[in-house]
Amino acid sequence: MSGIRLGVVGYGGRISGLIQGVFRELAADLQVTGIVDPDEAGVRSRIDSAVPGRGWAKAGGGIADDVTFYRDIDQMVKQGQLDALAIGTRCNLHTPLAIRATQYDLPLFLEKPVAVDMRQAKALEAAFDGSRCRAVVSFPLRVSPLCELARQYIDEGAVGDPVHVAATNYVPYGTTYWEAAYRDYDVTHGLFLQKATHDFDYLMYLMGQPIVRVATTATRGHVYGGDKPSGHRCSVCDEVADCLESPQNRRRNSSGGTTSDHLCLFSVDCGEGHRLNEDASSAVLEFADGSQGVYTQVFYARRDAGTRGANVSGYLGSVAFDWYTDELKRVRHHAPFSAVEKASGGASHFGGDLELARDFIALVDHGADSRTPIETGLQSVYACLAAKESAEKSRFVNVRLVGQN
Numbered sequence: 001m002s003g004i005r006l007g008v009v010g011y012g013g014r015i016s017g018l019i020q021g022v023f024r025e026l027a028a029d030l031q032v033t034g035i036v037d038p039d040e041a042g043v044r045s046r047i048d049s050a051v052p053g054r055g056w057a058k059a060g061g062g063i064a065d066d067v068t069f070y071r072d073i074d075q076m077v078k079q080g081q082l083d084a085l086a087i088g089t090r091c092n093l094h095t096p097l098a099i100r101a102t103q104y105d106l107p108l109f110l111e112k113p114v115a116v117d118m119r120q121a122k123a124l125e126a127a128f129d130g131s132r133c134r135a136v137v138s139f140p141l142r143v144s145p146l147c148e149l150a151r152q153y154i155d156e157g158a159v160g161d162p163v164h165v166a167a168t169n170y171v172p173y174g175t176t177y178w179e180a181a182y183r184d185y186d187v188t189h190g191l192f193l194q195k196a197t198h199d200f201d202y203l204m205y206l207m208g209q210p211i212v213r214v215a216t217t218a219t220r221g222h223v224y225g226g227d228k229p230s231g232h233r234c235s236v237c238d239e240v241a242d243c244l245e246s247p248q249n250r251r252r253n254s255s256g257g258t259t260s261d262h263l264c265l266f267s268v269d270c271g272e273g274h275r276l277n278e279d280a281s282s283a284v285l286e287f288a289d290g291s292q293g294v295y296t297q298v299f300y301a302r303r304d305a306g307t308r309g310a311n312v313s314g315y316l317g318s319v320a321f322d323w324y325t326d327e328l329k330r331v332r333h334h335a336p337f338s339a340v341e342k343a344s345g346g347a348s349h350f351g352g353d354l355e356l357a358r359d360f361i362a363l364v365d366h367g368a369d370s371r372t373p374i375e376t377g378l379q380s381v382y383a384c385l386a387a388k389e390s391a392e393k394s395r396f397v398n399v400r401l402v403g404q405n
Contacts, residue, residue: 004029004030004364005082005083006084006085007076009088011037018109022357034069036069068080073101077104090181091193095121102128105131110136110374110377116188128374134370137372138372140351141201143359144345144350144351145346149328150310151205157316160314160315160316162314163292164313165292169196170297170298170308173256174301177194182277185277189388191297192388196297196384197381197384203285204383209289210288213286213386214285214386216390216391217282218281221272225265225267226267229268231263234247234264247262279300280300282295282296283295316332318333
């Protein structure tokens, strides 16, 4: 198909970056011809400042006038003559918009998490069950070259039958979950859904089994959150000289995070109790075949402390990898063999974004299968919701399975 006409709901930074980057890299004639977004003025400003011809209906110049803004997704689909849809809104809006999209049977690119609570997840599953709509869920880790290489070796028998997986995500940019919109629990519903949704998905992919039971713990308020006034900012704080999160100290220490004035990470409006994002959390995972795993995510790591990856092991060997180093190591347990190699995944989500774009364009062009269909998004959400419940109730929780009554 030439000249894909794409309608976008929620033209935020993530979806616009994908469109202007990897989508256009693979489909130079892809055109965003319709947008639904409450901040039309802000979106038009970003369009005007974008690189000419990068993902917009007119090839060149300030092109805001050539993009039609619509009231809602229904109006856009009915009037826009679209070939496909992309949803890139804030997290709590993904489900209701995706449910609307299922009525039109258009190929759909859907940001994660696909739902933020059980009610949403069940409604979304039911909507897709009654639709011909097919989705590419934004799970770049699963389709990244490094993860695909690990899966290849596991399938070839490098570990024997997988028995255990140990995974970590030490996030070196974790401050974004306290100094921007992500601090709003009503938007995020916690960092299991924000971050672990990626990790639970790729772990199920590597183990070849769904997660069926979890036990989790979560630490809140030990690092971030506090008693500073609501709306407090660095620009009005009398502790700015000593605070490690102030713009000047972040610049001095090269410790990451925004280096302009920002909301305080230690204020009351970061939330409290279970409505405060986790500083760190850990999970014990049981898979459907009885294999098991452990997972930890930490949001206060900085600089070279950042790590993300897993070690899958069985009786015959282990396969371990880290996206930050782009390295995979294989070890045979009963022979003098070990090897380290790189996958050269690239910068944008370790090469996963390019693969997502490849899948989405192939789905639109000729109905190719998605490697991250809606079922993967839902199963990950069900695992994350069980993890949240387990942390709150301090007990093992069974995970709902897609298709379960």
